[in-house]
Amino acid sequence: MLQVADARRRALWLVVSSCALVLGPGAAGPVRAEERVALPDPDSDPDSDPDSDAESDSYPDSDPDSDPESNSDPESESNSDPESDPDSDPESDPDSDPESESNSDPESESNSDPESESESSPESESNPDSYPDSDSDSDSYPESGPDSDSDSEDLPSFGATARLDVSVPPPLPGAASDSTVEVARYRLVPRASAESLLTLAPGVFLVNHGGAFHASTLLLRGFVAGEGQDVELLVDGVPLNEPSNAHGHGYADLHVVIPEMVHTVAVTEGPFSPWQGDLAVAGTAAYTLGPSERGITIRGSYGSFDRGRLLLAWAPVRASNGTFVAVDLRGESGFGVQRAAQSAALNARYETEVARGVRLSVTALGQTSSFGTAGVLREDDVAASHLPCGPSADAQFFCSVDPNQGGATTRAIVSAGLAVRESGLAWDTQLFAGYRRLRIRENFTGIALDPRGDGLDEQYETVTAGLRGRARFATRLFDQPQVFELGYVLREDVGTTRMLRVRAESGIPYRAVFDDDLFLTQIGAHVAAELRFTDWLAVRAGVRADGFGLSAREKAFPTEDRVGPRLTDDTTDAWGLSIAPRGSVHVALAPWLSWQTSAGVGTRSSDATALSTGERVPFARVVASETGLVLDHHEGEVHLAARVVGHHTFVDRDLVFDPERGRNVDAGASSRLGALGAVTVGVGAFLDASASFAWSEAFLLPDRGFGLVSSTRLPYVPRWVGRADVVGHLPLEVSGETLALSLGIGAGLLGERPLPLGQSAPPVFLLDAQAQIAWRDLDLRVSVTNATDTRWHSAVFRYVSQWDASSPGSRVPEIHFAAGAPIAVEVSLGLRFDETRGPFQSSSASSTSVPEPTTSSP
Numbered sequence: 001m002l003q004v005a006d007a008r009r010r011a012l013w014l015v016v017s018s019c020a021l022v023l024g025p026g027a028a029g030p031v032r033a034e035e036r037v038a039l040p041d042p043d044s045d046p047d048s049d050p051d052s053d054a055e056s057d058s059y060p061d062s063d064p065d066s067d068p069e070s071n072s073d074p075e076s077e078s079n080s081d082p083e084s085d086p087d088s089d090p091e092s093d094p095d096s097d098p099e100s101e102s103n104s105d106p107e108s109e110s111n112s113d114p115e116s117e118s119e120s121s122p123e124s125e126s127n128p129d130s131y132p133d134s135d136s137d138s139d140s141y142p143e144s145g146p147d148s149d150s151d152s153e154d155l156p157s158f159g160a161t162a163r164l165d166v167s168v169p170p171p172l173p174g175a176a177s178d179s180t181v182e183v184a185r186y187r188l189v190p191r192a193s194a195e196s197l198l199t200l201a202p203g204v205f206l207v208n209h210g211g212a213f214h215a216s217t218l219l220l221r222g223f224v225a226g227e228g229q230d231v232e233l234l235v236d237g238v239p240l241n242e243p244s245n246a247h248g249h250g251y252a253d254l255h256v257v258i259p260e261m262v263h264t265v266a267v268t269e270g271p272f273s274p275w276q277g278d279l280a281v282a283g284t285a286a287y288t289l290g291p292s293e294r295g296i297t298i299r300g301s302y303g304s305f306d307r308g309r310l311l312l313a314w315a316p317v318r319a320s321n322g323t324f325v326a327v328d329l330r331g332e333s334g335f336g337v338q339r340a341a342q343s344a345a346l347n348a349r350y351e352t353e354v355a356r357g358v359r360l361s362v363t364a365l366g367q368t369s370s371f372g373t374a375g376v377l378r379e380d381d382v383a384a385s386h387l388p389c390g391p392s393a394d395a396q397f398f399c400s401v402d403p404n405q406g407g408a409t410t411r412a413i414v415s416a417g418l419a420v421r422e423s424g425l426a427w428d429t430q431l432f433a434g435y436r437r438l439r440i441r442e443n444f445t446g447i448a449l450d451p452r453g454d455g456l457d458e459q460y461e462t463v464t465a466g467l468r469g470r471a472r473f474a475t476r477l478f479d480q481p482q483v484f485e486l487g488y489v490l491r492e493d494v495g496t497t498r499m500l501r502v503r504a505e506s507g508i509p510y511r512a513v514f515d516d517d518l519f520l521t522q523i524g525a526h527v528a529a530e531l532r533f534t535d536w537l538a539v540r541a542g543v544r545a546d547g548f549g550l551s552a553r554e555k556a557f558p559t560e561d562r563v564g565p566r567l568t569d570d571t572t573d574a575w576g577l578s579i580a581p582r583g584s585v586h587v588a589l590a591p592w593l594s595w596q597t598s599a600g601v602g603t604r605s606s607d608a609t610a611l612s613t614g615e616r617v618p619f620a621r622v623v624a625s626e627t628g629l630v631l632d633h634h635e636g637e638v639h640l641a642a643r644v645v646g647h648h649t650f651v652d653r654d655l656v657f658d659p660e661r662g663r664n665v666d667a668g669a670s671s672r673l674g675a676l677g678a679v680t681v682g683v684g685a686f687l688d689a690s691a692s693f694a695w696s697e698a699f700l701l702p703d704r705g706f707g708l709v710s711s712t713r714l715p716y717v718p719r720w721v722g723r724a725d726v727v728g729h730l731p732l733e734v735s736g737e738t739l740a741l742s743l744g745i746g747a748g749l750l751g752e753r754p755l756p757l758g759q760s761a762p763p764v765f766l767l768d769a770q771a772q773i774a775w776r777d778l779d780l781r782v783s784v785t786n787a788t789d790t791r792w793h794s795a796v797f798r799y800v801s802q803w804d805a806s807s808p809g810s811r812v813p814e815i816h817f818a819a820g821a822p823i824a825v826e827v828s829l830g831l832r833f834d835e836t837r838g839p840f841q842s843s844s845a846s847s848t849s850v851p852e853p854t855t856s857s858p
Contacts, residue, residue, distance in 0.1 A: 174273030176628030188744030203694030222696030228252030271602025274542030303826025336398025429469030453504030462495025576617025722749035
């Protein structure tokens with residue numbers, strides 16, 4: 001009877017939570033480590049007191065088969081050890097005052113570690129498709145580092161357990177190329193923005209032609225994903241890609257995210273996982289928020305080009321590791337001409353366990369910025385010193401020819417998440433809403449198209465709301481856990497998108513290219529199964545379906561056409577359905593080595609401004625496949641992870657940048673062949689190193705047919721990309737004090753980029769470094785970016801342009817480029833302390849008047 005009553009109570013709570021989610025203000029969000037451990041058997045303790053403290057009732061430690069250290073918080077541990085955390089207080093003793101510890105209770109340690117995530121919402125987890133050889137319900141992939149508590153040699157290869165109740169194992173990885181990186185391990189390698197954290201994933205390189213707070217172009221898997229297009233970007237489950245943006249369909253920037261608030265970056269390359277949605281052509285990048293350092297952080301920095309920054313952050317030591325608030329203020333005059341920028345951002349998050357096995361989270365993100373854009377320059381004009389700047393080579397290289405270029409943006413996002421964990425069930429659902437206003441002004445061709453000027457003024461303003469989630473159900477068959485998954489998505493975008501042509505001398509608009517009101521609806525679902533047949537063989541198969549209803553009201557038609565007078569506006573409605581099957585096979589060749597083969601179909605939806613009434617939405621179809629070996633091995637304090645992957649991708653409607661339109665346009669079918677090699681090594685808390693090399697060959701195919709290669713290269717796709725990052729820590733004892741010395745070095749390699757008409761841009765090598773010395777609660781950092789002071793082309797094109805009205809125009813294509821940043825030096829001073837004790841005080845001096853947090857059970 002007790003068992004039946006307990007089951008009914010849990011079922012009732014699940015129904016009530018669902019109703020509250022749909023009807024009330026509460027909703028779901030990203031799930032932290034505390035939800036990612038299976039609940040105990042409901043029958044394990046029928047006499048437990050439901051009114052006892054939630055922390056003592058915490059479910060992870062009630063699992064008789066769980067490892068009490070498997071979900072410990074490496075960040076919390078490292079923060080109490082001067083040798084493992086250069087920012088920690090070397091004199092503080094974490095055992096001297098239990099109240100000063102953020103995770104003094106073993107259960108709170110296991111319940112507050114964002115690194116040990118496993119069963120989250122499909123978009124909010126640190127790695128939505130985790131490596132199977134995990135020692136807990138953790139989504140950490142081999143790149144999670146040497147402090148990971150997983151030990152694949154002691155467990156069956158695909159996470160099978162011998163428990164009587166059925167726990168929900170972490171998802172199988174979507175493909176061998178999947179990677180998740182703990183940002184804190186490589187924090188000392190200079191990366192000034194959240195989007196630059198993407199380069200921690202193998203095979204990713206960023207270029208930018210638009211300014212400090214303009215979205216970067218992602219080079220990944222042979223794709224030139226202009227401003228985020230063709231890469232699905234998620235932040236704690238919230239999608240950032242903007243459909244039908246005037247600057248480009250799928251535009252997305254990550255400047256709303258404060259980089260210090262990022263815990264992990266998970267990159268799923270290719271469309272291989274059922275939860276991946278629209279625009280996941282080259283792959284998906286999912287950010288999980290959660291600072292690695294608890295307490296109060298104050299950091300100020302100043303450097304070259306008047307670059308200043310102030311960061312204020314508070315991550316309460318007695319709250320969940322997912323609870324924090326941070327404000328980031330930035331400004332700079334910029335290198336060269338017309339590159340000044342200012343920005344303010346706020347990130348805040350609150351998490352709490354509202355009931356046993358039920359966790360609520362609320363996240364708010366906001367950012368506003370203004371930035372100048374130097375635009376592109378003709379290479380022949382720079383060589384001949386024809387530009388209106390100083391005569392020196394550097395003055396010409398960093399010059400600008402159109403003063404009307406720049407941008408401004410405002411964004412606000414609010415999301416709420418609910419995560420429920422029952423025996424055999426992991427359910428996550430999330431509500432989100434956001435407002436976005438973006439304006440970008442740029443000019444690529446001067447006055448080649450119109451003597452008044454070819455400048456573009458692109459404006460985008462929308463309100464977005466949506467619901468996302470998934471449920472994973474586990475049962476046992478063949479003495480293995482079998483998992484079935486259902487997911488769903490609803491998204492609505494309402495707003496305006498417009499593109500105007502502006503005069504060269506004043507920036508005043510003279511013609512509307514388009515001016516549309518948008519009403520965009522996406523409804524989708526996926527179903528998948530993860531079948532584990534033996535300890536060494538598992539199969540993941542699923543299918544995703546998305547329906548798109550697109551409506552655009554064009555307001556800029558001429559007042560007269562061939563027939564006669566007409567109204568200036570007209571409405572277009574279109575609808576389409578996309579079906580995308582995906583699957584993978586996983587073979588464990590050894591406890592530390594697996595072979596993974598994956599195939600899948602991806603989708604890029606259509607720009608609503610390019611459709612006609614009644615038209616079926618012409619999706620871009622992506623057919624991708626890959627196979628590879630993945631190694632993950634621990635030996636004492638040494639952790640080694642490596643992979644070798646080969647892949648192919650076919651796109652039936654690929655995109656290539658058109659400078660006359662200022663955006664990407666349909667170029668026909670394409671094919672990409674490539675390979676990836678990556679290795680990471682970690683040695684305790686002293687050394688982390690990673691290196692990767694990616695090779696790609698991209699071809700345009702004739703007549704939109706299917707094929708592997710052709711004689712026509714896809715322009716602007718680099719043939720190879722390389723990256724290496726090394727971070728080392730060395731504690732020193734000086735006069736009884738501990739000084740923590742740290743050094744981070746990063747190197748990026750960008751191969752030659754084919755240009756139209758047989759030319760190519762030369763390869764690029766960039767070197768960055770940062771040194772830190774930490775004493776007690778203080779740390780001093782000195783960073784150098786582009787240490788070799790390379791003059792490089794961040795973006796490069798070849799096309800026809802004309803900038804001087806006094807000289808006759810030429811129809812000969814010339815190389816145009818946007819200059820990359822030169823060498824820059826920055827000094828940063830940080831103060832971090834536990835708010836319960838104040839700065840420069842040991843934990844024994846902390847105030848005892850601060851009450852312990854309490855949480856009530858249902």
